Amino acid sequence: MIYMLNDKIKKFTPYSPAGEIDLSKIEIRLDANESFANLPDYITEDISNNIKKTEFNRYPDPVAAALTRKYSEYLKTSEGADVNAENIAVGTGADELLSITINAFLSKGDKLLTFTPDFSMYAFYGEVIEADVIKVKKDGENNFAIDFEAMAEKIKRENVKLAVFSNPCNPTGRLESKEALIKFLRAVNIPVIVDEVYMSFAGDKKNQSFLYDFSEYPNLIIMKSLSKAVGLAAARVGFAISNEVFINTIKTIKSPFNVNAVSQKIAEIVLGYPDYLAERLAAIKENKKNLQTAVKMLLAGKKDYKVYDTETNFLLVETDRANEIFNFLLEHKILIRNVENRFLRITSGSAEENGKLVGRLGEFLN
Numbered sequence: 001m002i003y004m005l006n007d008k009i010k011k012f013t014p015y016s017p018a019g020e021i022d023l024s025k026i027e028i029r030l031d032a033n034e035s036f037a038n039l040p041d042y043i044t045e046d047i048s049n050n051i052k053k054t055e056f057n058r059y060p061d062p063v064a065a066a067l068t069r070k071y072s073e074y075l076k077t078s079e080g081a082d083v084n085a086e087n088i089a090v091g092t093g094a095d096e097l098l099s100i101t102i103n104a105f106l107s108k109g110d111k112l113l114t115f116t117p118d119f120s121m122y123a124f125y126g127e128v129i130e131a132d133v134i135k136v137k138k139d140g141e142n143n144f145a146i147d148f149e150a151m152a153e154k155i156k157r158e159n160v161k162l163a164v165f166s167n168p169c170n171p172t173g174r175l176e177s178k179e180a181l182i183k184f185l186r187a188v189n190i191p192v193i194v195d196e197v198y199m200s201f202a203g204d205k206k207n208q209s210f211l212y213d214f215s216e217y218p219n220l221i222i223m224k225s226l227s228k229a230v231g232l233a234a235a236r237v238g239f240a241i242s243n244e245v246f247i248n249t250i251k252t253i254k255s256p257f258n259v260n261a262v263s264q265k266i267a268e269i270v271l272g273y274p275d276y277l278a279e280r281l282a283a284i285k286e287n288k289k290n291l292q293t294a295v296k297m298l299l300a301g302k303k304d305y306k307v308y309d310t311e312t313n314f315l316l317v318e319t320d321r322a323n324e325i326f327n328f329l330l331e332h333k334i335l336i337r338n339v340e341n342r343f344l345r346i347t348s349g350s351a352e353e354n355g356k357l358v359g360r361l362g363e364f365l366n
Contacts (some may be wrong), residue, residue: 027333028356030347033170033198033314035231036287037350038278039270047269051262059312060261060359063251064090067259071239072267078274081211087241089250090259094197094225098164099125100254101221101240105162105191106131111161113155115146117171117339119195123165134160143308144172148184155188168202171345172336173310178208187218191246193221197238200229201285202311208359211241226267228313229281235263288313288348294358295346298365317344328364329357 023029039047044147052301068085075081091097102125106112112126116135126133136151140146146165155163168175184193199209214220221242227233237259240250270277292307292315299305299317319325319342326338334357337345348354 013017021330021335023335024335025063026335028353029335030349030353030357031335031337031345032233033226033228033312033345033347034233035280035284036348036353037231037283039231040276043094043154043270043273043276050265050269054261054265056261058261059257059295060250060259060264062203062230062256062258064259066215067237067264067268067271070271074271074274076212079211079277080206081213083207083241085248086244087215089240089247089254090111090264091238091240091254092259092263093227094195094223094240095121095239096254096258097223097238097250098122098193099128100250100319101131101191101193102126102131102162102164104249104253110161111158113151113160115165115364117144117169117343119170134158138172144146144169144174146176147178148176149187152184153185155190160190162191162193164195165186166195166198168198168311170198170312171314171339171343173198173308173312173314173316175202175208175311178201179289182217182307185220189219191219191221192299193204193223195223195226197223197225198312200281201288201313207313214241226270229284230270230277231280232267232270237263237267252279282315284348287351287354288315291315291346291348291354294354295361298358302365313348315344315346315348318342319344319347325364327360329360332360334360 003175052348068088072083072085072086082272089097091100098121102112106126106129110131112131112133114122114133114135116137122137124135137144156158194210196209202208210217210220210222214222220225221240223238223240225238226235240247295317296307299307304320310316311327322338322344323341325344326336329336339345346357349353
């Protein structure tokens with residue numbers, strides 16, 4: 001009975017990226033920015049052998065200590081980032097950690113600064129707790145850039161309590177200048193969440209990510225995920241990285257056993273195969289590069305199409321014919337993401353999947 005619901009809930013609809021589409025009829029899914037490759041047999045066998053040892057009658061480790069240590073080790077050996085376990089909190093995907101963190105710093109009526117276009121759940125989590133969500137429209141004439149100097153002034157002028165954005169951005173794929181972000185972090189006296197779940201795909205991540213110097217910025221919280229480059233979207237594991245005070249706050253207000261034991265163990269095992277993960281990341285980046293080149297060539301010289309350069313595992317195409325293209329591809333069992341009937345966000349798949357997509361786009365254009 002809808003009249004029984006709290007008024008703040010009545011305006012929301014369930015989050016469903018694919019809408020009412022029957023996914024069982026889709027042959028190529030390029031809509032959710034997942035990795036195109038499932039885990040190889042030797043890793044799934046390792047997982048299977050270890051899962052058998054799980055004490056299913058026991059609650060999972062509430063702080064995911066073994067996984068946290070493993071992720072810290074992985075960051076040191078594979079990413080060259082010195083992140084101690086004390087600076088890491090684990091969640092059921094970065095989504096849960098975003099919800100927890102926003103709830104930790106805001107109360108009803110407090111102001112949350114977000115941007116559009118950006119990941120829609122930032123605003124959602126703020127609205128659920130009845131925060132005053134400010135959505136600043138990005139500059140579409142300047143490749144969706146954020147004017148961080150102006151935002152710093154806005155934060156001070158309007159008494160904003162928390163800011164959150166993705167970098168690289170979902171869905172624009174834009175990577176903001178770290179120099180500009182550093183100035184922004186130092187100019188504001190509020191917590192700032194920088195969602196870096198797509199940073200693995202950036203061309204110069206070691207000079208752009210805050211993973212390597214986050215401790216220099218006491219108001220910074222980084223979000224990371226195993227759903228994209230690592231390919232564990234099904235397991236739902238994410239991480240928050242920040243100073244110990246912020247991390248302990250997140251651990252304090254999260255659900256006691258938020259990440260189940262099976263997901264913890266799966267993530268721990270997969271992170272123990274850094275060579276495989278490096279090879280898979282390289283393949284994703286190569287496929288995306290080739291796809292972007294092919295789509296640009298296909299649309300070259302055609303009016304009303306713009307292909308944005310992205311630092312992610314997906315493309316962004318702007319066109320008035322977005323809805324037509326989306327439906328045409330759907331008829332041919334290829335699913336991409338239609339954003340506001342104006343933009344097409346296309347995840348890079350395998351080389352074969354990308355080839356079929358480009359072929360169908362060519363059919364549509366001809």
